[in-house]
Amino acid sequence: MEKTSDNSTSDVEAGLDTTIAADVQAQVYEALGHIEKLPWIGLGFPMASVATILPWGRAYALFNIKAFYINLPAAGILLPIYLFIVPSKNPRPDLTIKQKFADIDWIGAIIYATIFVLFMIVVTFSGSTFAWNSTTSIVLWVVFGVCLIAFTLQQGLKIFTTDEHRIFPVHFLKSRSLVLLYIATGSAGAAQGVVLYYTPLFFQFTKGDSPLQAAVRLLPFICVFIVFVMAAGATLPIVGRYNLYYFVGGCFILIGGALLCTINETTSTGKIYGYEALSAIGIGLLFQIGYAVAVAKASPKDEPKAIGFINVAQIGTIAISLAIAGSIFQNVGFDLLKSAFAGRNLPDDYIRSALAGTLSPVFSSGDAEIIHVAVVAVAETIRKIFSLVAAAGALVVVSSLLMRFEKIDLSIVAGG
Structure with a gap:
């Protein structure tokens, strides 16, 4: 239950980052201009996160985990607490620091990060900064x-690299369960x-x-989200049939997104x-x-890779969905506005x-008619963007139906 609470806190903090990014969009435009670059406000954090998840995951499996808590205190005030109270864990004491760095698939990590960054750039800027068919x-895309x-x-x-050290767990793609978990978790991240x-x-x-x-308007979502994250964490080890959670959750996402x-x-x-x-x-x-x-389905030696695999699914699709949504907002929104303002x-x-x-x-x-036309067009644009939520819910439902109807023992995993 402690892990569930910790994860809920992290989820809320990440969600607040996303919400704040949306809230300050108008102020950023007023100060800096460049309307076509506004999607980067909300995209920067998840893009950087997903681009570095796999290398960080590999590092966690090699180095003393306490060293990574240095990023938690905002100004270093809490650093002594984490350094001296948090238990120390060195997963590979048999290796020197040089050997640990050598165990990381740096070539794979660099190419992996490049793939995500390039995708975000081309999706975000195409249509708004440069034309889709432009040389750039x-x-x-090439x-x-x-x-x-x-x-x-x-x-x-x-x-x-080697089979053991490669940055992406390719052998997971042979597991139906892990692939479906990836798709379903990614869909939930996209919807969120x-x-x-x-x-x-x-x-x-x-x-207006x-x-x-506007941030306060999200409290119903955030409060309900926290309650059900914790409820799922508390009840899943008892129920054991994870596919039921994905089916029910997918139905709610589909219904909420459709509405x-x-x-x-x-x-x-x-x-x-x-x-x-x-x-x-x-x-x-x-x-x-x-x-x-994922940890329960993976072998003990693959547990860190399983966590990184799901991390990529969760945060990666948040970045991808925001990039796609930003492209829709800029391109479809502009087309609807231009059509609405035709003749002016x-x-x-x-x-x-x-x-x-x-x-x-x-x-x-101050022109009430122009403002009304703009409000209607932008509202229609955002309504179209919410279709991504409904699509994510449908994908979760399909994934859940393809999952094995099995009961697995999660008590050890849940207990840490």
């Missing part, structure tokens, strides 16, 4: 494809990222909320709260259980600025 876009092929060959053929980022934006555009007010696809600028706040809560029930039920199930002879930069929020020239113009 084509070159980036380089991304080359890196993806290189990583596949390097890991599959064990080039400059979209709801946390775009719900505050919806309230800011349609209700301040950043603080979010129906909202518009006139939808009542209470209804949106309810749709948030339904999504939160599903996401909370399955957001963390993949770690315990407004410059494209002025129209696109409406996507920045209430501090943009469109919303500060």
Whole structure:
């Protein structure tokens, strides 16, 4: 239960980061401009996280784990507590520091990070900063494809690495259970990222909320999410049938996401709260259980790799979903706004600025008709983005139906 509580705290903190990023979007635009680069505000953290998860996971399996707690205290105040009170654990005392560094698949780690960063760049900037068919876009897609092929060959053929040391656990792809856990956990991460980022934006555009007010609107989601993360962590070792959690959770995500696809600028706040809560029930039920199930399904020597595998699924798809959602927001949003403003002879930069929020020239113009047109168009854009949540829920349901209907012993895993 302690691990579940710790994970819940981490999830809330990460969620708050995403929410804050959405809330300050208008202020960032006012200070710095460049509407086309706003998706990077929410994308930076998950992108950097997923790009370094596998190398960090390998490092955790080699070095004294206490050394990694240095990043927890904000200003070093809590550092003595973590260094002197947290138990020390050196998983490989037989190796020197030099040998431990040599055990990390640095080539694979660099290519892996490059793949994610390139994907985020090309998806985020295509259409808004440069055209999809521009030379820049084509070159980036080609380089991304080359890196993806290189990583596949390097890991599959064990080039400059070994079966034990390669950064990605390729043999996990032979396990139906682990692949389905990856897909389901990733879908939950994608749904969470979209709801946390775009719900505050919806309230800011349609209700005129301040950043603080918009953040408060997420409390129904966050509170319900925490409750069900902890409930799943407490009950799964007793029930044992993890596929049931994924099926029920997927249904709630699908229903909540489908209902979010129906909202518009006139939808009542209470209804949106309810749709948030339904999504939160599903996401909370399955957001963390993949770690315990993956560890239970993997061999003892593969436990650190199993945790890293699920980490990539969870945080990686948050980054991917935010990149895709940001591209939809910028491209579809601009198209809808341009169509809505047709005949007014407004410059494209002025129209696109409406996507920045209430501090943009469109919303500060004082023209009630223009503001209303912009609100309707942006609300429709965000409604389309919420279809990603419904799609994620559907994918979880399908994955759960393909999982083995088995009961596994998770008591040892849950107890640490």
